[in-house]
Amino acid sequence: SQTIHQWPATLVQPVGSxxxxxxxxxxxxxxNLYWYRQAAGRGLQLxxxxxxxxxxxxxVPQNLSASRPQDRQFILSSKKLLLSDSGFxxxxxxxxxxxxxxxxxxxxxx
Amino acid sequence: xxxxxxxxxxVTLSEEAFLTINCTYTATGYPSLFWYVQYPGEGxxxxxKATKADDKGSNKGFEATYRKETTSxxxxxxxxxxxxxxxxxxxxxxxxxxxxxxxxxxxxxxxP
Numbered sequence: 358s359q360t361i362h363q364w365p366a367t368l369v370q371p372v373g374s375x376x377x378x379x380x381x382x383x384x385x386x387x388x389n390l391y392w393y394r395q396a397a398g399r400g401l402q403l404x405x406x407x408x409x410x411x412x413x414x415x416x417v418p419q420n421l422s423a424s425r426p427q428d429r430q431f432i433l434s435s436k437k438l439l440l441s442d443s444g445f446x447x448x449x450x451x452x453x454x455x456x457x458x459x460x461x462x463x464x465x466x467x
Numbered sequence: 468x469x470x471x472x473x474x475x476x477x478v479t480l481s482e483e484a485f486l487t488i489n490c491t492y493t494a495t496g497y498p499s500l501f502w503y504v505q506y507p508g509e510g511x512x513x514x515x516k517a518t519k520a521d522d523k524g525s526n527k528g529f530e531a532t533y534r535k536e537t538t539s540x541x542x543x544x545x546x547x548x549x550x551x552x553x554x555x556x557x558x559x560x561x562x563x564x565x566x567x568x569x570x571x572x573x574x575x576x577x578x579p
Contacts, residue, residue, distance in 0.1 A: 455513060
């Protein structure tokens with residue numbers, strides 16, 4: 358069966374610190390992978406998507422970057438976090454069966 | 468570009484009331500349309516979908532009909548329950564796109 362793992366579930370980081378959120382998918386190959394962010398009181402914003410290893414498309418200019426070092430691994434990073442990076446980050450994938458979302462990471466930058 | 472517009476919340480209803488959450492979209496071609504639900508403290512779950520005009524998606528008593536003439540995909544339920552309290556997101560995937568585009572979400576609060 359297809360599953361998606363996202364960790365950590367909760368993260369509190371100081372301003373200026375680095376960030377690395379990881380997402381892995383099991384049970385499928387060559388999925389499309391996505392990072393979304395949900396800021397407090399707001400909707401879901403697509404940050405990055407990837408259709409293959411090393412292929413990253415950025416939807417909005419920001420303080421974050423994404424990488425896909427392996428087919429089923431998608432990483433969201435930042436060199437220096439800003440207060441405005443706080444939010445709920447969701448990883449998702451799709452192949453032939455519709456979109457599946459991870460359980461999310463709640464990031465609080467203090 | 469493609470976009471989704473949802474009615475703003477929060478929507479507060481009494482149990483067994485009728486629910487409508489409006490959703491309209493802008494897209495070229497024939498997008499697929501979705502409703503996702505986010506229960507408190509959880510991630511997103513697919514509630515229902517429709518892939519072509521006049522299709523009706525349904526699940527758990529919720530329904531939505533793909534109306535191309537009005538570019539709408541309104542969510543309805545005849546009798547809401549307290550357990551339906553959640554945030555509901557309308558979304559589309561363009562027919563030539565790899566991306567799922569979401570509306571801003573509508574928070575539903577059902578009171579006993």
